[in-house]
Amino acid sequence: MINQGLIEVFSEIAREKNIDRLELGNIIEQLFMYIIEKERGENSNCSVIVNIDKGEIEIYAEKEIVNDLDDPVLEILLEDAEKAMPDEEFEIGDIFVEVIDPAIFGRRMINTAKQFFSQRLQDIEKQYIYEDYSQRVGEIVIGVVHQVQRDNVFINIEQAELRLPKNEQIHSERYRRGDTIRVVIKSVEVNPRGPEIIVSRSDNHFLLKLFEMEVPEIDDGIIEILAIARHPGERAKIIVKSQDRRIDPVGACVGMRGSRIQAIVRELSNEKIDIINQSEQAEILISRALSPAKPIDLYIDDDRKYCVALFNDDELEFAIGRGGVNINLASRVTGFKIDAFGKNQYEREKKDQATLLSEVPDFSEELTAHLAGIGINTVKDLLNTDEEKVLSVDEMNDENLEQCYLVVQAFVERVEEEEIEEEEDLEIKEILEEVNAATNAEIEASAQKEVEELNTKDNQDEILNASNEKTANEETEENLDENTQVEEA
Secondary structure (H helix, E strand, O other): OOHHHHHHHHHHHHOOEEEEEEEEHHHHHHHHHHHHHHHHHHOOOEEEEEEEOOEEEEEEEEEEEEOOOOOOOEEEEEHHHHHOOOOOOOOOEEEEEEOOOHHHHHHHHHHEEEEEEEHHHHHHHHHHHHHHHHHHOOEEEEEEEEEOOOEEEEEEEEEEEEEEHHHHHOOOOOOOOOOOOEEEEEEEEOOEEEEEEEOOOHHHHHHHHHHHHOOOOHHHEEEEEEEEEEOOOOEEEHHHHHHHOOOOOHHHHHOOHHHHHHHHHHOOOEEEEEEEEEEEEHHHHHHHOOOOOOOOEEEEEEOOOEEEEEEEEHHHHHHOOHHHHHHHHHHHHHHEEEEEEEHHHHHHHHHHHEEEEHHHOOOOHHHHHHOOOOOOOHHHHHHHHHHHHHHHHOOHHHHHHHHHHHHHHHHHHHHOOOOOOHHHHHHHHHHHHHHHHHHHHHHHHHHHHHHHHHHHHHHHHHHHHHHHOOOHHHHHHHHHHHHHHHOOO
């Protein structure tokens, strides 16, 4: 039997660590078995019974009764057994159960017990954390930044430590110790140091869970998010579908005056989010996905999941986006490989690909004839034909095929450069014509202005002369009047 005080001490520690009483009993049993094995070896035939409610710990050792003692740990002399239990009758070969007083282990046992108990509590705690978080993969949690390293940010939530790797961060964000941060649990793995909980802010699932939090219709299943593509911190595109025709999925996600979407945008460091209404028609879906640019035409191959999108030349830059982000996200969210072209550029490439192989310099007549035999006559035919089919041509191998592609590519690039130069020359010519026209207009306007100024000056001179004549006439009349008055006098 052992004092209940030790049980109470262990129980108090276990309560602080959120360990239940049954688990505590198992730990104490393991603790004393560990101590016994340290003292008596692993094969001591001992057992430990713990009664948490009564605060009792009992230790028993089973020994064989013998005449000659060889192993005092596993054997006991008949006379010693009879002395220990005088009321019992024993025979050689019987099993004697010895009750061991824990006090015999002394102070050393207490120190060992502390170390063992502390270690086992840590192990149990790690196991609890693993079981808890492994069931919460995909959930959003809020924690506090504890440590910031070059490639990792460590986040604390109660006793658990979460790791936010660099590739799961939003590249434009900067984290500081003490910051409150929201993340999604991506995975939980076990390593020798305990559970490793990986979290993310750049994962598509993080955006999905944010929408579920902000848009009740998504959480209720009325609106479904079908696809997500992100360039974290910069732009994202999502495709949504409503199960209720009366509810506009895009409007529901945006919210009144943009309240719902703005809350998500702020959480993602002003990441722009394009919400796309689902359509069964690929043309409509791709057109919506390419927003904010508007294609003037789409050429879609459903079987190959490929699309060529044409834009006015001044809109091509918006369609592609900075660093190709917009066209890349549109491709990923729709599942179509999308190539964007300006209208003039596409017409040039289309014209180049329609060129006969016989017109391509450095392309032998013999090879052209062989390719024509399997239906390959133009540059476009060659580029669109499966390599295995091309390799079936006589005397064609991987090296020759690669050379063919290089020759064709060089030809196309050269023709495009020439056409671009012609367009530039034409633009320069048009600019010069406009300048000349403007210059001529300015000269004419200047001459006209001079004529008008001369006319104005002549008119002013005439008016001045007329005024002078009038003044002279008036003076003459006054003189005549004065002379007349003098004569009369």
